[in-house]
Amino acid sequence: MVSIKKNAMPLALWALTISAFAVGTTEFVIVGLIPTIAADLGVSLPSAGLLVSLYALGVTVGAPVLTALTGKMPRKTLLLSLLVLFTIGNLFAALAPGYYALIAARFITGLAHGVFFAIASTIATKLVPTEKESLAIALVFLGLTVALVTGVPLGTWIGQTFGWQSTFLGVVALALIGLVSSALLVPSNLEQDAPPTLRQQAQVLTSPRLLLLYLITAVGYGGNFIAFTYLAPMLTDVTGLGAGAVSLVILLYGVSVAIGNILGGKLSDRIGPVAALTIIFAGLAISLLLLGLGLASAWAAIAVTLFWGGFAFGNVPPLQSYVVQIARDAAPKAVDVASGLNIAAFNLGIAIGAWGGGLVVEEMGLRAAPFVGAAIVAFGIVLTRWSGALEKRANQTTANRTKVFQ
Numbered sequence: 001m002v003s004i005k006k007n008a009m010p011l012a013l014w015a016l017t018i019s020a021f022a023v024g025t026t027e028f029v030i031v032g033l034i035p036t037i038a039a040d041l042g043v044s045l046p047s048a049g050l051l052v053s054l055y056a057l058g059v060t061v062g063a064p065v066l067t068a069l070t071g072k073m074p075r076k077t078l079l080l081s082l083l084v085l086f087t088i089g090n091l092f093a094a095l096a097p098g099y100y101a102l103i104a105a106r107f108i109t110g111l112a113h114g115v116f117f118a119i120a121s122t123i124a125t126k127l128v129p130t131e132k133e134s135l136a137i138a139l140v141f142l143g144l145t146v147a148l149v150t151g152v153p154l155g156t157w158i159g160q161t162f163g164w165q166s167t168f169l170g171v172v173a174l175a176l177i178g179l180v181s182s183a184l185l186v187p188s189n190l191e192q193d194a195p196p197t198l199r200q201q202a203q204v205l206t207s208p209r210l211l212l213l214y215l216i217t218a219v220g221y222g223g224n225f226i227a228f229t230y231l232a233p234m235l236t237d238v239t240g241l242g243a244g245a246v247s248l249v250i251l252l253y254g255v256s257v258a259i260g261n262i263l264g265g266k267l268s269d270r271i272g273p274v275a276a277l278t279i280i281f282a283g284l285a286i287s288l289l290l291l292g293l294g295l296a297s298a299w300a301a302i303a304v305t306l307f308w309g310g311f312a313f314g315n316v317p318p319l320q321s322y323v324v325q326i327a328r329d330a331a332p333k334a335v336d337v338a339s340g341l342n343i344a345a346f347n348l349g350i351a352i353g354a355w356g357g358g359l360v361v362e363e364m365g366l367r368a369a370p371f372v373g374a375a376i377v378a379f380g381i382v383l384t385r386w387s388g389a390l391e392k393r394a395n396q397t398t399a400n401r402t403k404v405f406q
Helices: 011-041 045-069 075-094 099-126 130-162 164-185 198-205 208-228 231-238 243-271 273-294 298-312 316-330 335-364 366-405
Strands: none
Touching: 011 045, 011 075, 011 099, 011 130, 011 164, 011 231, 011 243, 045 099, 045 335, 075 099, 075 164, 099 130, 099 335, 130 164, 130 243, 198 208, 198 316, 198 335, 208 231, 208 273, 208 316, 208 335, 208 366, 231 243, 231 298, 231 366, 243 273, 243 298, 243 316, 273 298, 273 316, 273 366, 316 335, 335 366
C-alpha cells in the first residue's frame, strides 16, 4: 500500500466531514424530537428516551466488535460499508411502522457510528503530511461539532414541523452525499497499518488505570445524559416554552458546546487532563444543579442551559488525550484500540444515562433529572482525583526505579 500525502487539505477530507455531519446529526437530533415521537407513537417519554439509549448501545457494541472483525479490510471499503449501513439504518427509521421498528433502526444505525469515526480519523491522517495530521482529524470532527450547532436544531425544527420521519429522510440525503463523495474522492490505495494482535488488545482490557478512565467517561456522560436526554420535555412541560423556542435554545446550546469543546482542549494542554477534568466536571455538576433550580423560570432555564453547554462536552479532549497518554505505557501497540474503547465508554454512559433518566422521570418527575445527574457527575470528580493519585504514585515509582539503576 502507498501512503497518500498532500501539501494541501484534499477534497476527500471534506467528504469525511460531510459524513461526520450526518452521523452527528442522527445521534443527537433525537433529543429534540423525544416529545414529538412520544406523542406520535403513543408511548411515554421514558420509552421514547430509549431511542437515545439503544443508539448509544449500538455504538458501544459496534465500536470494539466491528473494529476487531474488520481489521484486515481495506480502509476505503470499510468506510463505504459503514456509510451504507448508516444510510440503511436511517431509511429504516424514517419508514418504521411503529415504536419497536424504530428502536431496531436506531440500534442498527448506532453499530456504524463508533467504527466510522475511528476509521475516518485513520484515513484522514493518511491523506496529509505528518505535521498536518491533527488538523486533518480536527476537520473530520468538525462535522460532528457543526452537527451540534446546526444539524440538531434544524433537524429538530424539521421534525416538529413536518413530522419526525422527515428528519431521518434528511439525514439519509446527507449520508448519500457523504457516501458518493467518499466513493469518488477517497483514494483506494491507502497505507494500512497492521492490526494489533489479540494479546496486544487484551493489554487494554487488563489495565486497571485504563479501566478506571473508561469508568470516568461512562459516569461523566451518564450523569450528563440523565438530564440532556429530557432537555426538550423539561423546557416544554416544566418551563413552558413552545416548540420553536426549544429549537432555538438547542441551537444556542450547540454553539456553547462547540466553544466549550475548544476551551476544554486548550485547558487540558495548559494544566493537564486531571486538573482540567476536575474543573470541567465541577462546572458540569454546578450547571445541572442550577438547571434543576431554574426550570420554573424561562430566562433562568435558557441562561443555565447555555452555561451548561460550555461544560457538557468540554471533557472530550482531556478524556481522549488522557486515555492515549495512559495507553502509551499500558498498551503501546493498541493505542487506537484504547481510544476506540473510550468512545464505546462514552456511548455506554449515554445509554445508561438515558435509560436511568427515564426511570428518574417516571418515578420522580422531570424536575428531578438535573439533580440526579449532578450527583452522578460529582462522583466522576471523585474518580478523576483517584486516577490522578494513581498517576502520581506510578510516576514516583518510576522515578525511584530510575534512581536505583543510576
